[in-house]
Amino acid sequence: MNDVMDDAANSGTDSTATTGAGRTARGAAHATVPPAGRATPGRRLRALARAELTLLGRNRTAVFTALLVPLALPFSVRPALDQLDLKGQGLSVGTVLLTAAIGFAFLFAVYTSLVSAYVSRREELVLKRLRTGEIGDTEILIGTALPSLCVGLAQCVIVAVGCGLLLGTGAPEEPLLAVLGVVLGLVLSAALAAVTAGITRTVESAQVTALPLMFLSMLGSGMAVPLETLPDRLADICRFLPLSPAVRLVQGGWTGRLSGQETLVTLVIALAWTALAVFAVQRWFRWEPRR
Incomplete structure (x- = not known):
C-alpha cells in the first residue's frame, strides 16, 4: 500500500525532490524548476486517484460493500x-426502490467506504507523507475520494436505467432536480466521511463510528421508509437530516411533485449541511494517527 501511494506522490511532484524534505524544501524546488515542469493539480489528482483505485480494488470487503450492497x-x-399506501402519496414501488438504491449508494459506495479509506491512510502515515509534497490538503482529500465518488455515480446511473427498464419508473419528470440530488448527495457523503474519520481512532472502529449516520439516514432520510408515509411532524423533522435533502431531490426529480418553494427549502438545507461538513473537515480533520 505504501509503495502505491508513494508512486502517486512522486507522480504528483515530478522532479522537485520534496519527499522527506517538507514544505521548506518544496519552496526551494519551486525556485529552480521551470513552471512548465511542475505537475498541474489535475495531474496530481489523477495520480492519487489511480493509486486509491488500486488500493480499493485490493480490498475485497470494500468492493463488495461498495458495489453489491447498495x-x-x-x-x-x-x-x-407492499404494505404501504404508496399510490395515495403519489408514489410507486419502482420510484421508492430507485430512491432507496441511490440513497444506499451514498451511504455504502461513498460514505462508509471513505471513512475506512481516510482512517487507513492516516494510520499508515500515507496522508502525512503526501502533505510533504506539492499536493495540497484539499487535493489529497478529493483525490482519495474520487474512486468512491465515481463508483457511487456509476451505481446511480445503473439503478436509474435498471429501474426504468424493469420497474417502469421511466425518465425523471424533472431531470435537473434528480441530477442536483445525486451531485449533492455524493459530495455531502464524501464530506461527512472525512468528518467521521476525524473522530475515528482505528480502521476497526470505523465500522462503529459510521453506524449512527448510516442507521439515521436509512430510517429517517426516506431510504428504507418514504417520509410521506410517516406522521407529518416526524416527517418534517426527518427532512432536516443530512442526506434527506439529496434523497428528496432525487425522488422529486422522478415524481415531479416537488413545488418551487419545497425545492428551494430543500436546496438550502442541503447546502447548509455541505458548508457545515466542509467547515468541520477544515477544523477537525486529523492528518496524523490518533494516540
Missing part, C-alpha cells in the same frame, strides 16, 4: 413497501 439492499424492503 444494489441488493433496497429489494430487502420490498415486502414492507
